[in-house]
Structure formats: C-alpha cells, structure tokens
Amino acid sequence: MKITFYNTLGRKKEDFIPLKGNEVRIYTCGPTVYNYAHIGNFRAYIFMDNLRRTLKYNGYQVKHVMNITDVGHLESDADEGEDKMIKAAKREKKDPYAIADFYTKAFFKDIQSLNIEVPEIIAKATEHIPEMQKMVEEILANGYAYETSKGIYFDISKLDQYPILSNRKMDEQIAGARVEVDPEKRNPYDFAIWIKADKNHIMKWESPWGLSYPGWHLECSAMSRKYLGDEFDIHTGGIDHIPTHHENEIAQSKGATGKIPARFWMHSEFLLIDGGKMSKSLNNTYTLENLKEKGIEPLAFKLFCYAANYRTKLNFTFEGALAAQKSLNRLREGYLKQKQGNTKVEEKELEEYKVKFLEAINDDLNIPQAMGIVWEIIRKTEKSKDYATLLEQFDQVLGLDLVHAEEYLKTQNAEVVMDEEVKQLVEKRDQARKEKNWALSDEIRDLLQQKGYVVKDTKEGTMIEKA
Numbered sequence: 001m002k003i004t005f006y007n008t009l010g011r012k013k014e015d016f017i018p019l020k021g022n023e024v025r026i027y028t029c030g031p032t033v034y035n036y037a038h039i040g041n042f043r044a045y046i047f048m049d050n051l052r053r054t055l056k057y058n059g060y061q062v063k064h065v066m067n068i069t070d071v072g073h074l075e076s077d078a079d080e081g082e083d084k085m086i087k088a089a090k091r092e093k094k095d096p097y098a099i100a101d102f103y104t105k106a107f108f109k110d111i112q113s114l115n116i117e118v119p120e121i122i123a124k125a126t127e128h129i130p131e132m133q134k135m136v137e138e139i140l141a142n143g144y145a146y147e148t149s150k151g152i153y154f155d156i157s158k159l160d161q162y163p164i165l166s167n168r169k170m171d172e173q174i175a176g177a178r179v180e181v182d183p184e185k186r187n188p189y190d191f192a193i194w195i196k197a198d199k200n201h202i203m204k205w206e207s208p209w210g211l212s213y214p215g216w217h218l219e220c221s222a223m224s225r226k227y228l229g230d231e232f233d234i235h236t237g238g239i240d241h242i243p244t245h246h247e248n249e250i251a252q253s254k255g256a257t258g259k260i261p262a263r264f265w266m267h268s269e270f271l272l273i274d275g276g277k278m279s280k281s282l283n284n285t286y287t288l289e290n291l292k293e294k295g296i297e298p299l300a301f302k303l304f305c306y307a308a309n310y311r312t313k314l315n316f317t318f319e320g321a322l323a324a325q326k327s328l329n330r331l332r333e334g335y336l337k338q339k340q341g342n343t344k345v346e347e348k349e350l351e352e353y354k355v356k357f358l359e360a361i362n363d364d365l366n367i368p369q370a371m372g373i374v375w376e377i378i379r380k381t382e383k384s385k386d387y388a389t390l391l392e393q394f395d396q397v398l399g400l401d402l403v404h405a406e407e408y409l410k411t412q413n414a415e416v417v418m419d420e421e422v423k424q425l426v427e428k429r430d431q432a433r434k435e436k437n438w439a440l441s442d443e444i445r446d447l448l449q450q451k452g453y454v455v456k457d458t459k460e461g462t463m464i465e466k467a
Contacts, residue, residue, distance in 0.1 A: 003016040011167070016264065024061070025063045025234070027064075027224040027232060027234070027235050028048050028064065031104075033070050036106055036287045038286060038287055039301060040271040043310075047305075050398075051266065052117060054362070054365060056396075062120070064119035064120050065120070065224060065227045067220055068124045104124075114299065114302050115401045121227050135218065135222045136218070145193060146186065150192075151193075152192065153191065164247065191251075195212055195215060196211070201213065217244075230253075231261060235249075246265060269310065269314070294318055296324070299408075301324070303400060309365070331402070332406075332408060341387070342385070345387060354390070371398070373394070422464075425447060432444065
C-alpha cells in the first residue's frame with residue numbers, strides 16, 4: 001500500500017518511495033541539552049516516533065540519526081542572544097560538559113517514559129568537530145563562503161535559490177548568524193558557519209582559523225552527511241526550524257555537495273498552551289514532571305497529542321490532559337476486557353480493520369483517524385482475544401504500551417499505606433504550609449523522603465507516593 005507524506009519542500013503531499021531499496025534514512029533535529037525538555041519539544045519527538053514506527057510497520061528498514069546539541073546554541077533560533085550552554089553553566093555553576101551530560105540523561109529518561117523509540121544513531125555535536133571543520137573547508141573551497149575577522153560566513157548570493165523551504169521573501173528572512181551583525185559581511189543575510197571565539201568563550205576548538213566553534217546549523221549538515229550520505233530520505237523537526245535552521249542546513253549542504261540533503265522535509269506544528277504561545281515569561285513551559293505532579297502520565301500526554309494531526313496546532317490544557325489520562329485508562333481497561341474474551345472473530349473482519357488502520361497511518365500519519373479505529377474495536381460488546389491481538393499490532397505504531405496495561409492500572413490504583421507516624425507528619429506539614437512556615441514544611445518533606453515517601457504539592461492538595 002502506498003504511503004504519502006506532506007513534504008515542506010514541495011508544499012504538498014507526495015508519494016513516498018525510499019531512495020535506496022528497502023532502507024529509509026532519516027535525520028531528526030534533537031535537543032539542545034542546557035535544560036529539561038518541555039512538552040512542546042516532546043510533541044515533535046512523538047511525531048518522530050510515529051513516523052519511524054509507521055515505516056517499520058510497512059516493512060521498511062530504518063536508519064535514523066538524531067543529534068544532541070551539546071556545544072552552544074544561542075537563545076533564539078536566529079542565533080541571537082546569549083549561548084544557551086554557557087548561560088546554563090553560569091546558572092548552575094557547573095562545567096558546560098557536565099550540564100550537557102545531566103540534561104542528555106534527563107532527556108532520554110523522558111523519551112523512555114513516553115515509550116518513544118530511540119533512533120539507531122545518536123550523534124553528539126562535540127564528538128563531530130573534525131567533520132564540521134572539513135565541511136567548512138569544502139564550502140570555502142567551492143567558493144560558497146568567506147572569512148572575516150569574526151568567522152566564516154556562508155555567501156547566500158552564490159545559491160540559485162534562498163530561501164527554499166519557507167517561501168519567504170528575502171527581506172523577511174532572518175539572518176542565521178551566531179554572532180552580532182558583522183559589517184564585514186557581503187550580504188546582511190549571510191550566516192556564520194564557523195565562529196572565532198573570544199578569550200572568555202568556554203567551548204572552543206583549534207582550527208585553521210584559530211580557536212573557534214561551529215555555527216549551530218553546521219552540526220546537522222555535517223552529521224547527517226557522515227551517517228546518511230550526501231542525500232537521504234527524510235529530515236524532521238519542529239515547524240520553528242523551517243525559516244532559519246533548515247534553510248541554512250540546505251544552503252550549507254548545497255555549498256559542500258551541490259545537493260539538497262533530504263528528499264522529504266517533515267515538520268510538526270506548535271503546541272499551544274491555553275490557546276497561546278508557550279513562553280518562559282508566562283511560566284508555562286511545562287515539563288513531563290509538571291504533568292506527573294497533576295496525576296498525568298507521560299503516555300497520557302502522548303495520547304493527548306493524538307487528538308490532532310502532527311501538522312495541526314494543538315492546544316494544551318490541564319483539563320484536556322486529565323481527560324486524556326482517563327481515556328488512556330479506559331483504553332487499557334477495554335484492551336484487557338478484549339484479552340479476556342472468548343468470541344471468535346472472522347478473519348475477514350480483522351483484515352478489514354487492518355486495511356483501514358494502514359490506510360490511516362499511510363495518509364500522512366493520520367493518527368486521529370487510526371485512534372478512531374482503535375476505539376471502535378475497544379467498544380465492541382463481544383469480547384475477543386482476536387481483537388486484543390489486533391490492538392497490540394496497531395500499538396506497534398501508536399506506542400501506548402498496551403501489553404503492560406495491567407501493570408499501569410495496578411500502579412495507579414495502588415493506595416499508599418502509611419503508618420500513624422507518617423500520617424501525623426503529613427498533617428503537621430499541611431498545617432505548616434497553611435501557616436506559611438516553609439522551613440518546617442521543607443524539614444518534614446526531607447524527613448518523609450528519608451522514610452521512603454515522595455511528597456507532591458498539587459492544587460488538589462498533598463499527594464504521597466512510595467519512592
């Protein structure tokens with residue numbers, strides 16, 4: 001059965017056929033590991049997960065690379081402001097490598113809790129500096145870049161078309177430079193691919209141009225090329241990557257190889273928060289841990305994301321996420337009921353469901369439609385192990401971990417047994433919080449943790465869990 005994906009490059013749905021036999025080569029823009037990833041980030045990785053699972057479900061072999069940006073990335077995607085890694089190092093008074101290691105581990109722990117498959121190759125930027133330097137040398141040798149006192153700039157006037165993904169007019173295009181506007185630039189829209197470091201810059205490497213560091217856009221071009229070749233099948237990322245980061249990736253690759261690196265460019269839309277933009281200033285950049293504090297599992301957030309196609313804006317509210325948690329539990333209960341059923345289902349009916357599900361996911365990852373098919377099976381009054389097996393098969397794409405449904409439900413329903421001493425400590429802490437005696441409240445929290453209990457403060461009151 002054919003697969004169609006929306007290709008940002010052509011601005012339309014196109015039939016997908018791998019460039020090389022049965023193997024699909026994918027590159028995904030990964031996290032900048034200077035802080036915890038937020039739920040907006042994870043919507044993009046859930047889309048990534050659905051994509052690779054759908055391809056595997058169709059019988060393709062997947063070779064998938066995701067980068068880890070552990071060498072600076074300025075605060076905006078246009079590479080303006082303070083370096084994120086250095087800012088985090090100042091904030092936490094730690095070495096930037098220690099910062100990167102801590103938040104990389106936190107990211108993969110979150111990925112695991114969402115039951116997201118880890119790409120076959122994880123490429124850290126700091127481990128690929130030689131490949132980046134080599135690419136800069138090639139771009140220079142091909143006449144697509146030039147040196148200034150501040151760095152190496154890509155000369156966009158050498159390209160036949162720029163921008164190519166965003167379809168924006170040149171005067172709307174944001175210069176993707178990692179440094180302030182350089183008067184030595186030939187064109188205001190030229191962007192830095194290699195930056196000469198000042199003496200106070202922490203992360204820098206020896207190079208033909210002195211102590212310096214790579215432009216953010218360069219790392220993805222160099223690493224995708226190393227592992228996937230000059231041309232590969234699919235490049236994914238968030239919609240925010242289109243106007244600058246991905247435009248500049250394409251430019252760099254054309255400067256080095258003369259080719260657009262990926263045939264398909266696929267982007268997930270924004271996750272809105274209460275109808276508006278996610279913003280640190282609004283204090284609404286929620287993490288998975290924030291959701292857990294409200295009684296919302298990571299997998300419930302994954303199910304919440306299935307309410308809309310990946311190319312459609314999705315509005316997050318805690319009410320909606322709590323509803324998704326209830327739906328997830330109903331889904332688990334429904335699956336278990338089917339698993340206990342004894343009705344025999346005709347093969348023809350099972351095949352019809354398989355075809356409908358495949359048609360849905362192969363139509364640009366129409367997960368909402370696929371979930372409609374799942375719920376139709378869950379609601380069947382005649383219960384059958386055949387339906388349960390079918391749901392398990394569909395879950396190879398959805399990744400909701402239905403085979404462990406019983407364990408999740410037991411964990412959720414398990415009541416925390418507290419002895420009288422612990423109950424009194426909880427009551428004493430609640431009273432301290434009412435009186436705004438935060439020192440005593442924290443002291444009791446620490447004592448409860450020593451006794452093996454995790455304390456969570458929510459709008460609904462204090463929640464106590466076994467550690």
